[in-house]
Amino acid sequence: xxxxxxxxxxxxxxxxxxxxxxxxxxxxxxxxxxxxxxxxxxxxxxxxxxxxxxxxxxxxxxxxxxxxxxxxxxxxxxxxxxxxxxxxxxxxxxxxxxxxxxxxxxxxxxxxxxxxxxxxxxxxxxxxxxxxxxxxxxxxxxxxxxxxxxxxxxxxxxxxxxxxxxxxxxxxxxxxxxxxxxxxxxxxxxxxxxxxxxxxxxxxxxxxxxxxxxxxxxxxxxxxxxxxxxxxxxxxxxxxxxxxxxxxxxxxxxxxxxxxxxxxxxxxxxxxxxxxxxxxxxxxxxxxxxxxxxxxxxxxxxxxxxxxxxxxxxxxxxxxxxxxxxxxxxxxxxxxxxxxxxxxxxxxxxxxxxxxxxxxxxxxxxxxxxxxxxxxxxxxxxxxxxxxxxxxxxxxxxx
Amino acid sequence: xxxxxxxxxxxxxxxxxxxxxxxxxxxxxxxxxxxxxxxxxxxxxxxxxxxxxxxxxxxxxxxxxxxxxxxxxxxxxxxxxxxxxxxxxxxxxxxxxxxxxxxxxxxxxxxxxxxxxxxxxxxxxxxxxxxxxxxxxxxxxxxxxxxxxxxxxxxxxxxxxxxxxxxxxxxxx
Numbered sequence: 026x027x028x029x030x031x032x033x034x035x036x037x038x039x040x041x042x043x044x045x046x047x048x049x050x051x052x053x054x055x056x057x058x059x060x061x062x063x064x065x066x067x068x069x070x071x072x073x074x075x076x077x078x079x080x081x082x083x084x085x086x087x088x089x090x091x092x093x094x095x096x097x098x099x100x101x102x103x104x105x106x107x108x109x110x111x112x113x114x115x116x117x118x119x120x121x122x123x124x125x126x127x128x129x130x131x132x133x134x135x136x137x138x139x140x141x142x143x144x145x146x147x148x149x150x151x152x153x154x155x156x157x158x159x160x161x162x163x164x165x166x167x168x169x170x171x172x173x174x175x176x177x178x179x180x181x182x183x184x185x186x187x188x189x190x191x192x193x194x195x196x197x198x199x200x201x202x203x204x205x206x207x208x209x210x211x212x213x214x215x216x217x218x219x220x221x222x223x224x225x226x227x228x229x230x231x232x233x234x235x236x237x238x239x240x241x242x243x244x245x246x247x248x249x250x251x252x253x254x255x256x257x258x259x260x261x262x263x264x265x266x267x268x269x270x271x272x273x274x275x276x277x278x279x280x281x282x283x284x285x286x287x288x289x290x291x292x293x294x295x296x297x298x299x300x301x302x303x304x305x306x307x308x309x310x311x312x313x314x315x316x317x318x319x320x321x322x323x324x325x326x327x328x329x330x331x332x333x334x335x336x337x338x339x340x341x342x343x344x345x346x347x348x349x350x351x352x353x354x355x356x357x358x359x360x361x362x363x364x365x366x367x368x369x370x371x372x373x374x375x376x377x378x379x380x381x382x383x384x385x386x387x388x389x390x391x392x393x394x395x396x397x398x399x400x401x402x403x404x405x406x407x408x409x410x411x412x413x414x415x416x417x418x419x420x421x422x423x424x
Numbered sequence: 425x426x427x428x429x430x431x432x433x434x435x436x437x438x439x440x441x442x443x444x445x446x447x448x449x450x451x452x453x454x455x456x457x458x459x460x461x462x463x464x465x466x467x468x469x470x471x472x473x474x475x476x477x478x479x480x481x482x483x484x485x486x487x488x489x490x491x492x493x494x495x496x497x498x499x500x501x502x503x504x505x506x507x508x509x510x511x512x513x514x515x516x517x518x519x520x521x522x523x524x525x526x527x528x529x530x531x532x533x534x535x536x537x538x539x540x541x542x543x544x545x546x547x548x549x550x551x552x553x554x555x556x557x558x559x560x561x562x563x564x565x566x567x568x569x570x571x572x573x574x575x576x577x578x579x580x581x582x583x584x585x586x587x588x589x590x591x592x593x594x595x596x597x
Contacts, residue, residue, distance in 0.1 A: 075557035082542075083566055087573050118445055245470050245504065248531030259504065266507045355444040358500055358511065360473075371498065373478055386474040386500075394534040423557055 040068070043405065047076045053150060054419025058396070058408070065404050070397040077423040085383035089349045090116050090190055093383065098184040100368075100385060100421040103146050104139035106175065107363045108421075109188040114269060115359035115370035116190045119352065122324060127315040128192040129270045134205075134308040135178065135187060136270075136361075137301040141212065142171040143364030143416070144252075144294040144301075151291065151413030152223060155232045155406075160222045167212045174208065177201050190350070191325045192318035202309060209302055209309075216298055223291070233288035237399045237411040244285060247398075248391030251366025253415060256293045257285030263362035275304050287414040324350055349378030358386075365389050365416055387421040426467055426503070426510055434459055449511040454522045457514055465528055469501040469510055472525065475535035477543045479569045493517035495545055499525075516545055524550040542567040 046057035055076035061069035081100070085093045097112040098105040110132050117124060124132075145168045149161035172182040177198050179187040187194055223229045239249075244257035254261055262279045264272040280296035282289030318325045322341040331338035354376045360369040366388030373382040392415050399415075400408040427448055430438060437460060440451035452460050478496045493515040501510045516522050524547040525532040536547040537556040544565035546553060555562060564571050 075555075075559070078557040080566060083571075083573065121445060243530075246530050248472055248529070250471075250473075261504055356447070356449070356511075357445050358447055358474075358509070367473065369474060369500070371474065371476060371500070382478045384474070384476045384498075386476075390534060390538075391531040394531060398530075 045408075046073075053413075053417065054422075056393075056417065056419050056422065058412075060405060060408065062405060065406075067400050067403055067405060067408060070400050070408065072393060072396050074393070074419075075423050077419040079424065081385060081424040082383055085380055087379060089378050090352070090380060091349075093380070094188065094190075095184065095186045097385075098186055100387065100424065101143070101363060101365060101418045102183055102420050103418060104143035104364045105183060106135045106139045106179070106185045106187050107143075107361070108368065109186060110136050110270075111359070111361040111363060111368045112370055113188040113190050114361055115357060115372055118359045119355065119357045119372055119374055120190070120324065120350070121353070122191060122319060122321065124192050124319055125316045126271075127196075127313060128317045128319075130308050130312055131178075131193055131197060131317060132188065133270050133272065133275070134305055134312075135175070135185075137304045137308075138171050138174060138205075140301050140364045141298050142168050144298050145171075147364075147413070147416040148219070148291055148294050151287070151410065151416075152229070154409045154413045155229070157223065157226070157229060160219045163215050163218045163222070167208070167215045170204070170208045170211065174201060174204060177204070189318065189325070191321065192316070196317045202312070205305065205309060209306060213299070213302060216295065220295060224295075230288065232406075232410055233291060233414075234286060235284070236287045236403065236407045237285070237290075237414060239285040239395075239399065241285075243395075243398075247395040249366070249395075250388050250391075251362070251364070252290055252293045252297060253285070253392055254366065255279065256282035256289040258283050263360055263367060267360070269361060275307050277301075277304050287410050290414040352376055352378075360386070363388055365418065365421070366392070368421075385421070385424055387424065389415065389417050389422050393417050393422060425506075426464060426469070426508060429467055430460060430463060433463055447509065447511055449513060451513045451515065454514050454516055454520065457512070457525075458523050460512065461525060461528060464501060464510060464512075468503045468505050469508075471502040471504055472529040472531050472535075473500040473502050473509075475499050475525075475532060475539060477539050477545055477567075479543060479567065481569045493520060495543060497522050497539065497545060518544075521546045521548045523548045526550055541565070544568065 041062045043060045043062055045060055047055040057073040059071040059073065060067055081096050084096060094109055094112060097108040100108045145164040149164040152160045175185050176182045178201060179185040239257050241258045244254050244259060258281055260279050260281050265279055277300045280293050282293050326345055327338035327341055332342045352374045354374055356373045358369055358371045360367045368388055369386030371384040371386065372380050375381040399411050427441060427450055437452055437456045438450045439453060442449050476498050478498060479494065481494060483494060495516050497514045497516055499512040514522055522545060524536055534556055536550055537554060539545055540547065540553055541555040541557050542565055
């Protein structure tokens with residue numbers, strides 16, 4: 026890290042050091058980039074991260090498996106439900122259990138809603154950073170509806186903590202499905218409106234085409250996943266490639282780009298939103314009644330009613346809270362396709378109540394590590410566009 | 425499948441293996457890491473998904489031999505063509521080093537810095553072996569098991585050489 030005092034000494038010739046962040050409006054969270062400029066051209070960019078480091082992995086070693094779920098909300102806080110799903114899927118892999126069908130379907134449903142919310146924020150805010158404010162307003166109306174749906178389902182808008190190991194915290198309430206149906210129609214219209222504002226807008230083209238372009242080989246080498254990798258032309262989506270939660274039974278397409286620039290990332294995200302709407306439609310059509318929690322007293326907490334009336338349930342409740350689940354000794358890595366890319370959880374268990382080691386593999390860390398490569402030689406205004414299209418969420422970047 | 429290839433082309437290099445819940449895992453020594461990486465890179469494992477580490481402070485005394493070491497550096501690879509995953513674990517002693525992978529994988533840069541930051545494991549040949557998440561003067565390495573959960577020193581200022589702590593900034597960097 027260069028301190029400000031050092032950068033002053035380095036001021037010579039036309040070189041100028043601009044300190045972007047840690048609380049710059051376009052960094053969307055606390056991250057700092059030290060830019061070295063020659064005129065308006067970037068000659069060096071040094072990202073500095075860690076401003077939002079909360080020691081999530083250290084905390085996880087001292088919390089039980091269930092207690093870690095609220096911490097996953099705070100990773101990618103734009104789509105926290107997907108982190109809940111990713112984490113509980115990993116623990117279920119460690120336990121070797123299968124969750125009920127309805128729980129899987131609802132997890133897919135809320136994950137795709139969260140994916141839309143995340144992409145809406147990413148695209149909308151990226152446009153705002155570049156100067157197109159209007160699209161953002163159309164999009165945010167839909168995000169509001171998604172958060173209303175989350176509030177109905179989980180009781181919380183942002184920090185949902187909706188899943189539990191072995192299923193879900195509760196079933197969808199009445200009124201959820203009708204609102205979701207209405208959302209499907211309105212969101213489609215909003216995406217159309219947004220596309221009319223941006224997709225063929227010459228100013229948008231000037232600002233995004235060729236900016237942050239990356240070859241497929243480089244993207245893989247940098248560890249890209251998610252929309253940024255697909256925009257570069259690599260059709261890698263874990264929902265298709267390594268299906269989980271029954272994704273193989275849904276009919277949807279994987280959009281890919283060609284150049285990997287900001288414009289392609291925008292197009293990929295836009296199309297992914299439409300595909301997510303398709304998946305939600307299919308989930309709503311096939312949603313069947315049933316339990317949303319696994320029927321295994323060694324994993325699932327018994328209902329309060331049973332705890333108060335049955336001795337056995339009371340014992341199970343006590344054992345689960347005090348001693349935790351019976352965890353096998355071993356290590357698993359489980360990855361899900363989150364909105365930003367591959368969200369991985371690597372859990373090492375020594376058989377105890379708490380994980381021995383829990384590692385979160387955030388999708389945007391490797392993407393952000395290529396930032397200097399992406400903006401070098403470009404203009405400072407392009408750095409803002411690239412940063413927005415990478416969709417850096419400091420919560421999962423720093424953990 | 426990839427493990428058979430490694431066995432065939434680099435016999436005896438894999439010191440341990442297991443296949444828990446379908447995650448294929450091999451353990452190799454630090455000095456053999458680059459040979460294995462070369463091989464699997466040629467075999468199509470081109471996406472380095474993750475680098476992390478696990479601290480086992482009790483391990484050397486349990487196994488009795490100094491060879492095992494205190495830490496495991498854990499690599500995860502993904503083969504985009506076959507969608508096969510591979511986990512490679514490299515045991516390293518406290519104070520030992522692991523060769524860097526920044527030559528083959530640009531993404532290794534930040535991951536290795538993060539492991540250095542949180543565990544204090546150095547990577548040989550890394551171009552910029554500095555802390556990633558915590559600051560330069562941070563005392564200790566937080567993900568080691570002997571690092572207290574509350575950070576010990578509430579202001580984390582012990583040994584700090586920043587200007588506001590009555591000292592000059594570390595000049596040796």
